[in-house]
Amino acid sequence: MEKVIYYLNENYEKCLGSNTIIEKPFSIWDELFLWIEKPEMTLKTSRKFSKDFLDYIRFYIGKVPTISNKGEAQPWWGSYDDFDLAKEINSKEFSYDLAQKLKLGVEGSSILKGSAIPFKYNYICKNIFSFSGIDTVHLKEESDLKKLKDNVTYLFEPYLPKVFEFGHTSLSNGDSYTYENIVDRSSQYKGSLIYESEEFDKIEQKLAPAIDEIRAKGWNDIIQIDSLKYKSGEEDKYYYLMEINARKSMGLMSNLLKKSLEFHSGCNALFIVNKKKLDQKSFEQVKEVLKDDLWQRGEREGIVITSDFTQPFVHFFLGADNKKKIQYLFHRSWKKMSKQPLPIEFVIEF
Numbered sequence: 001m002e003k004v005i006y007y008l009n010e011n012y013e014k015c016l017g018s019n020t021i022i023e024k025p026f027s028i029w030d031e032l033f034l035w036i037e038k039p040e041m042t043l044k045t046s047r048k049f050s051k052d053f054l055d056y057i058r059f060y061i062g063k064v065p066t067i068s069n070k071g072e073a074q075p076w077w078g079s080y081d082d083f084d085l086a087k088e089i090n091s092k093e094f095s096y097d098l099a100q101k102l103k104l105g106v107e108g109s110s111i112l113k114g115s116a117i118p119f120k121y122n123y124i125c126k127n128i129f130s131f132s133g134i135d136t137v138h139l140k141e142e143s144d145l146k147k148l149k150d151n152v153t154y155l156f157e158p159y160l161p162k163v164f165e166f167g168h169t170s171l172s173n174g175d176s177y178t179y180e181n182i183v184d185r186s187s188q189y190k191g192s193l194i195y196e197s198e199e200f201d202k203i204e205q206k207l208a209p210a211i212d213e214i215r216a217k218g219w220n221d222i223i224q225i226d227s228l229k230y231k232s233g234e235e236d237k238y239y240y241l242m243e244i245n246a247r248k249s250m251g252l253m254s255n256l257l258k259k260s261l262e263f264h265s266g267c268n269a270l271f272i273v274n275k276k277k278l279d280q281k282s283f284e285q286v287k288e289v290l291k292d293d294l295w296q297r298g299e300r301e302g303i304v305i306t307s308d309f310t311q312p313f314v315h316f317f318l319g320a321d322n323k324k325k326i327q328y329l330f331h332r333s334w335k336k337m338s339k340q341p342l343p344i345e346f347v348i349e350f
Contacts, residue, residue: 005042005073012078012247016087017129028311036256039063044073053283053308061260078247079221092128092155095244102209104241109157114148117156125154160230167251170211170223177255178204184345191271192254203227206240224249257317265300265319269326272315278337283309289336323348
């Protein structure tokens with residue numbers, strides 16, 4: 001069987017926004033491909049992974065994909081097969097229009113060029129081709145308007161006091177996943193939590209018409225939609241269709257890691273942290289300090305070091321019976337890795 005070669009194009013939205021496809025020599029998320037893809041696949045990357053790290057992956061999942069820095073490769077994170085349709089669906093302008101049509105959005109939002117945005121206290125301006133909180137401007141004083149680019153189009157909407165953030169992924173084969181996402185104060189993604197919830201069922205039902213509309217346009221690839229539960233006075237409300245990402249997501253990675261590892265815990269989590277916050281700077285050092293917490297196949301609780309610790313951001317996959325035990329496990333592990341306080345985004349709400 002001929003091996004298929006892929007490269008990770010997590011610069012997907014940037015390429016869509018600039019109308020230019022750029023094949024990066026490597027990705028900071030390359031190792032996630034090794035954890036979840038089949039051994040007949042090939043990852044194209046200039047990164048070098050240590051034998052210790054590759055043996056660690058094999059210990060949990062068996063054979064790993066081939067790694068090469070040569071050959072013609074296909075994009076893995078997002079598809080360019082129908083570039084114009086991909087650009088349309090991934091635009092926040094499309095998600096805004098669809099949310100308004102299906103009554104799944106919020107009042108007070110609009111699509112505006114940077115030069116036309118007025119100052120409104122506590123409003124958020126999101127570049128329509130940005131992702132993970134990048135290139136987002138929070139208006140707190142008039143001088144913040146200077147951070148906007150005149151010719152860039154933004155989604156202009158009120159800041160909403162977050163209770164929880166969720167992701168829902170629909171695959172072309174009919175599989176779907178809903179999960180809780182963790183973001184920091186700058187709205188940048190820091191992790192996902194996977195568990196069973198009636199709230200997730202409600203979100204899936206609400207988003208079904210949006211999925212149908214996107215499929216009807218001819219998009220047969222991955223669809224990922226972000227949702228927000230927020231406070232309005234004393235009442236909890238939902239911003240069901242906050243953003244559409246027609247490509248892979250870290251929330252999907254979390255679910256595929258659970259599947260690949262055959263983790264059978266009641267709750268699982270993928271957490272991402274800045275390596276600067278940790279005392280240990282190598283995979284081998286972290287593996288040693290966490291040796292008592294490392295997951296063993298068949299157990300319901302433990303931590304897997306999914307990062308090789310050669311990139312600025314590192315990640316861990318955890319399993320436990322519930323969110324509270326996930327919190328305890330990561331806090332306990334964190335104290336072995338860092339003298340700094342646990343980042344506030346990982347103080348999980350129950």
